Amino acid sequence: MHRTKKKKKMKRQDALLKVYFHDPYRFADFINVILFNGQEILEPTMLEDYDSDTSTYVETHQIGVIGINRNRDIIKKVNIDGKMGLIAIENQSHVDRRMLYRIREYDSYTCLNQYYYQQSQSKSRKKLLHIMTLVLYFGSKPWKGARTFNELALQPPSSLESFMNYPMVPIVCVTDLDYHMFHHYDNLNLIRGLQIIYRFNGNIEMLKGMIVSKIVASLLALFSDDEELFEMIQIQSQEEINMCESIRKFKEDNIRQGKIEGRMEGRIEGHIEGRIEGQVELLIEILQYKLKYLSQETIFKLQNSSEQQLKELSKHIFEIQDEKEVTQILVS
Template sequence: MGQKDTVTKDYIRNAEVFADAFNYLFYGGEKVIIPESLHELDSTATTIIHDDSLNAELIQRYRDSLKYMTVMEKNDAVYVILGIENQSHVHYAMSVKNMLYDAMEYANQVRKTSVRYRKEKSTGNTKSEKNNSGKTSSGEFLTGFSRSDELIPVVTLVIYFGTEAWDGPRNLYEMFGVENKKILPFVPDYRINLIAPEEMSEQEINRFHTDLREVLLYIKYSKEKEKLVDLIQTDDGFQNMKTETVVMLNTLTNSKLKFNEEKEETSMCLAIDELREEAKQEGIEFGRRELIEKMLMNHETMDKIKEYTGYTQEKIDEIAKELSAR
């Protein structure tokens, strides 16, 4: 597992961040889910598949974070299983990945129910649904799942911590090369629930209440250093951040934010000078690239371009290649 995946996986396991993410998804940011209502589940997804010869194959996958939540509806407790998959890079088969995770979770619920019934039967304490004759139906016997049994809903959320736009498919249909309107209605679609900061407005990001808000804002503007400097200077949320969050931002965006390892919180004011210098260098870089483009268009000699820009032949050739590809 890469360093980016490691730091984001640890981050989203935090119950407050986890609840904040799903409050945004379900309730538009309203604080309905409280961290105390979330309970950690084993994130290892395992299921067993049997072929026609009854040979068993174990399939195992590892989710980034999985919790179950209890909510009250009309004085009844309702259980929901919530999963988060963090992505530092675009996953172009995310719909298939999530569909497999969720299907394995449902299959596991059915298997556990079947195992429970077998255990009850062996102890003579069976509680399975009976048909009108008082016996277990053949369908219930074969599946190990009765008419009255219910599955717990599973919702998977993808949080994209990348600095580039998410340009991957967002549902199964987008992955098909088939557009036949006679066929597709019979193919179940599977869409992903996605949080991607690059495409979100500040108003949307402001619906988060933990430092996930600052993380998403920083990633959104990580390539606009002047905007980032202004944001850190004027936004109270950046005045003091958890040091571990600052470390994560450095890892995700290749930043060099200064922090004190001995303190739990870090003032982002320490990072202002560094970001200002980066913004200055970006401006100089942009100006030089424009100058190279103009000089190339005017067919200036390479020696003159090197003299005016201070760049090496190799760097100028690299920029010229990028410009010609536009």
């Protein structure tokens, strides 16, 4: 995959997963499966949003104040029986061996920001909130690096082991989870769908028969590298997506597009030396299908173009995205 296209895909995945886990019901259900084997210990009402901006500063004698810009994916404040803490989720779609070190960094900056906030409050000095971070790995390749910080560290002296501070920072491969343990319908479908996609090498047709929410359908399309299906899902108005129907419609659109492209390629070659009127009709037909609309002004320009201009347009017709590009090619 081209680097720019891959970067765009990762940004879409990250943005959509942040929206997905902002919902307290999905968040709580995931935590319950990972930490409590599906028991509903953490309830959505126990969660509240917490600032995901972990940007902070440090003071040094040599340089002075150094600003540090960091942002978490999602972080929630938890209140269970009056006792509070912080739980953060970091979403990861590719293997990054630095991830555990990054998590230690994020957690340290979160604690530092709590300290700075307390220093700014003259009336009360509250204690810091404990924090834990889970990394959810959504990639198709196995995670080859360490999954906890203990795996990166040497074994400490046995007499000091209980005093050493190695917090649990698990990296969880979501495809290893048992989707039957989820109570939230979206989480169940997301994990089940990902497992099916990766088992069949990204073949999204294996999802036929699943009816899922729009956000789950969008994520499954992105993780199967099918950006065209993703775009088609975005324009659908309903909030529940029948994957079978969506895939069928997507295939029909592709077949129809292929037929029109095939007609154009064959007929353009056959008529390139023939009548200009035939070429114009064919080009108008193609452009109306691709752009959904073609103004009378553009149609008039096409009808009054030279054979050379039409030849140039034919070379680029499948790359055209809007009506302005048609005019630009004709006048170039």
